[in-house]
Amino acid sequence: MAEFLMPTLGADMTEGTLIAWKKRAGDRVVKGEIIAEVDTDKAAIEVESFHTGLIERLITKPGDRIPVGTVMAIIREEGKPAGKVEVEAKTEMRPLVQVPPSPLRTTILSPAPEPGRLRISPAARQLAAELDIDPSTLQGTGPDGAIVRDDVLRSAQARGKRLEARGEEVVPPLAPRPSPMAEAAGIAADRQSRMRQTIAAAMARSKREIPHYYLSTTIDMSRAMVWLKEENLKRPVTDRLLYGVLLIKAVALALRQVPDVNALWIGNAAVQSPDIHVGVAVSLRQGGLVAPAIHHTDRQSLGELMKRFQDVVKRARAGTLRSSELSDPTITVTSLGEQGVETVFGVIYPPQVALVGFGKIVERPWVVEGQVVSRPVVTASLSADHRVTDGHRGGLFLSAVDRLLQEPVQL
Amino acid sequence: MTPPLAPDQVRQTVFRLLGEIAPEADLAAVKPDVSFRDQLDIDSIDFLNFVVSLHKQFQIDVPESDYSELATIDGCVRYLERKLAR
Numbered sequence: 001m002a003e004f005l006m007p008t009l010g011a012d013m014t015e016g017t018l019i020a021w022k023k024r025a026g027d028r029v030v031k032g033e034i035i036a037e038v039d040t041d042k043a044a045i046e047v048e049s050f051h052t053g054l055i056e057r058l059i060t061k062p063g064d065r066i067p068v069g070t071v072m073a074i075i076r077e078e079g080k081p082a083g084k085v086e087v088e089a090k091t092e093m094r095p096l097v098q099v100p101p102s103p104l105r106t107t108i109l110s111p112a113p114e115p116g117r118l119r120i121s122p123a124a125r126q127l128a129a130e131l132d133i134d135p136s137t138l139q140g141t142g143p144d145g146a147i148v149r150d151d152v153l154r155s156a157q158a159r160g161k162r163l164e165a166r167g168e169e170v171v172p173p174l175a176p177r178p179s180p181m182a183e184a185a186g187i188a189a190d191r192q193s194r195m196r197q198t199i200a201a202a203m204a205r206s207k208r209e210i211p212h213y214y215l216s217t218t219i220d221m222s223r224a225m226v227w228l229k230e231e232n233l234k235r236p237v238t239d240r241l242l243y244g245v246l247l248i249k250a251v252a253l254a255l256r257q258v259p260d261v262n263a264l265w266i267g268n269a270a271v272q273s274p275d276i277h278v279g280v281a282v283s284l285r286q287g288g289l290v291a292p293a294i295h296h297t298d299r300q301s302l303g304e305l306m307k308r309f310q311d312v313v314k315r316a317r318a319g320t321l322r323s324s325e326l327s328d329p330t331i332t333v334t335s336l337g338e339q340g341v342e343t344v345f346g347v348i349y350p351p352q353v354a355l356v357g358f359g360k361i362v363e364r365p366w367v368v369e370g371q372v373v374s375r376p377v378v379t380a381s382l383s384a385d386h387r388v389t390d391g392h393r394g395g396l397f398l399s400a401v402d403r404l405l406q407e408p409v410q411l
Numbered sequence: 412m413t414p415p416l417a418p419d420q421v422r423q424t425v426f427r428l429l430g431e432i433a434p435e436a437d438l439a440a441v442k443p444d445v446s447f448r449d450q451l452d453i454d455s456i457d458f459l460n461f462v463v464s465l466h467k468q469f470q471i472d473v474p475e476s477d478y479s480e481l482a483t484i485d486g487c488v489r490y491l492e493r494k495l496a497r
Contacts, residue, residue: 229475232475233474233475237462237463237466237472237473238463238466240459240475242455242456242459244455283454285433285435285436285452286435309456310456310459310460313456314460338454338455
């Protein structure tokens with residue numbers, strides 16, 4: 001038997017609210033399958049199971065506020081006898097700090113939700129909970145039938161009228177009700193503030209606990225850019241690659257060569273990760289950022305990686321990431337080149353032990369066989385945890401990234 | 412055969428597609444002759460998604476070498492009108 005626990009999805013997360021079970025007691029669940037949808041202060045997260053087996057019992061109910069680490073369900077694992085309950089070790093090993101996503105675009109929902117998922121904006125969900133309205137009874141009038149805040153308010157007002165007709169006391173749902181614009185601005189400002197607090201907690205912990213060291217190197221990107229241009233000519237517009245994907249793949253492959261930086265600091269020691277899950281920093285247009293994992297980054301072809309990159313960026317901005325994407329990154333890659341930045345001096349996300357930054361690709365004089373030529377170059381930087389590696393290993397890692405980018409066809 | 416779109420319809424479609432990519436943006440405030448990437452904080456993934464949307468909406472191929480013509484709203488409209496007239 002195994003316990004399915006309320007996971008930790010952020011540095012300041014102490015509890016979550018179960019929105020819905022995606023499985024029933026008696027259903028079979030496969031490891032990695034979504035078993036529940038949980039609301040945190042920042043977003044609704046799809047939580048995956050770490051076990052394969054039959055769901056013996058669902059303990060918590062939708063609407064329950066559940067402290068982190070609480071048993072939510074019991075799963076009878078395949079091939080194991082019933083009766084003995086094992087606490088899931090994986091949960092204990094998860095990173096303790098990740099910046100959760102923020103549904104800052106409050107009216108935007110996943111464009112392609114999974115069947116059966118209730119399409120509702122975070123603001124509407126919150127209001128429905130406050131007013132004790134079951135969202136599944138509402139008719140959505142938002143994009144693609146999504147339930148928006150006005151739908152909840154209409155339902156609350158209709159309910160008020162019905163109660164009034166029966167002579168019961170009616171409490172106005174919002175009194176006085178601000179204008180929709182002011183309301184939206186208030187919600188966005190509140191989320192913005194909570195997002196900043198989360199980032200503040202993670203970054204303050206990082207700077208307090210991690211002795212950072214920084215290295216950088218300038219990489220000639222001419223071969224990679226020529227290859228990319230030719231490659232994109234062969235691809236339909238829907239399959240085109242961005243150079244950022246080459247950088248992510250080069251980092252992932254370099255981690256195979258220098259695995260020391262692909263680790264988590266747990267307790268009092270570094271634990272090297274057997275898998276390479278690169279977290280990609282995604283900036284949210286109204287402020288803040290999130291760095292979801294692209295699982296097994298090193299095993300993806302560039303085309304697959306591009307699709308997954310597009311997908312996580314889209315879902316990060318829509319606030320529909322999955323729990324494993326938030327808890328699994330083993331390193332983070334951030335690229336600030338589009339903001340015109342040349343060099344990134346990154347802050348590591350604990351409990352990761354390294355962060356790789358890329359700046360803008362710029363044309364610079366470059367000496368090739370004694371001749372000065374113009375070349376597109378990018379500055380790659382490494383912020384690493386000195387408790388785990390020294391500059392020598394960090395240097396080897398950056399050299400490996402450089403070498404890999406000189407052979408783009410091998411990526 | 413779909414009838415050709417009037418310039419206003421092309422412009423409206425461009426606005427709609429950009430609105431889907433940057434839904435919180437105030438499109439009415441966008442200067443049509445200045446790069447919208449900076450005005451709307453559109454990054455390279457957003458821009459690629461926009462190009463894919465144009466491709467799907469108008470059934471046109473947009474090679475990377477043409478991207479520079481799509482930097483502004485006015486540029487997009489001119490580019491699409493030219494492509495659609497062929």
